[in-house]
Amino acid sequence: MNQKVLIIIPAYNEAEGIRRVIADVRHHIPYADILVVNDGSSDLTGDEAAKEGVLVVNLSCNLGIGGAVQTGYKYAQRHGYQYAAQLDGDGQHNPRDFDRLLGELQQSRTDMVVGSRFMEKQGFQSTFARRIGIDLLSGLLTLLLRRKVTDPTSGYRICGPRAIALFAQEYPADYPEVEALVQLDNCGCTFSEVPVVMRQRLTGSSSIRALGSVYYMVKVILSVLITRTKKKEKKWDLGYEN
């Protein structure tokens, strides 16, 4: 295999479902290495994942989703992976869609491909209240980035070398998905979206709870706007590209 692919699965207290998710991913994406980032779980998530024989990085404290995913990108950069994808450990993201994501990344020559659940409006479409929030964010991003963004909150992504290097260096700590898109665009990198079908989560609950949703919106909008003001004129580049 001339292409090295790393699947990053961030997991926090997912001991029940993690083995099933790993088996599912391995079944559909047999050519990829799987890295479970155990984000300081208080249960046996790390041990359960290790039983499946995948790569496991145990974080000694809970860093939140951003810190966990970034660990994966750092790992990918350190070990020379050409592609790194993130996929939630709760079964929402269907590994069956992965080949299309990878294909799009290779074909379109963009730096990142995002799986969007709203392009073809199939599968689990999130709850009504959450849809309003997502619509607001995608409107904001469409405006700021001057291009159509349908699902900015999707955490189903695959990154090429430039995006891996960028995220390994800098990645938002909490609620990172939306901000990461702006970061990518700031640095002159590109991304595209591919329709995917998302499922309702198998286990665990969303990191965004009812009371936290106001904080989520405020934090994300604020950080998106602030990140946008950091836009550099110079294109961000890897010195050793190609």
Add this chain to the structure above:
Amino acid sequence: MKIDVFILSFMICMIFLGITIYLIRNGKLREQYAILWLILTAVMMLLSLFPSLIDFMAKQIGVSYAPSLLYLLGLISVLFILLHLTIAVSSLTARFIVLTQKIGMLEQENLALRQGNKEISADPAIQMIEAEN
């Protein structure tokens, strides 16, 4: 001798200065953070020794009730110290994230190396080479 409020506040400043220096000496307060407190103490001392300074400043910038200027100064100082503290906490968080990630990855690599070594020594061909040496 009658103890007036200015002597009293000067004494409070002295005690505060003493505590600050004691904490620095014991390594419980880093100089980096102590400098702000020391500056604040110095200003408070100056003002309690020469209370007319406040009246003078109030007249200069047109504050009719001089003590309110004191409150303003106090509030601004405290706000700056609080901002300084939250900056310090943010910087600590950033470093802590980097460290936690690094430790996690090193642990994983360490484990992989040890398991790799075990596999190698379990390999009969290498066992023979090791036995020959």
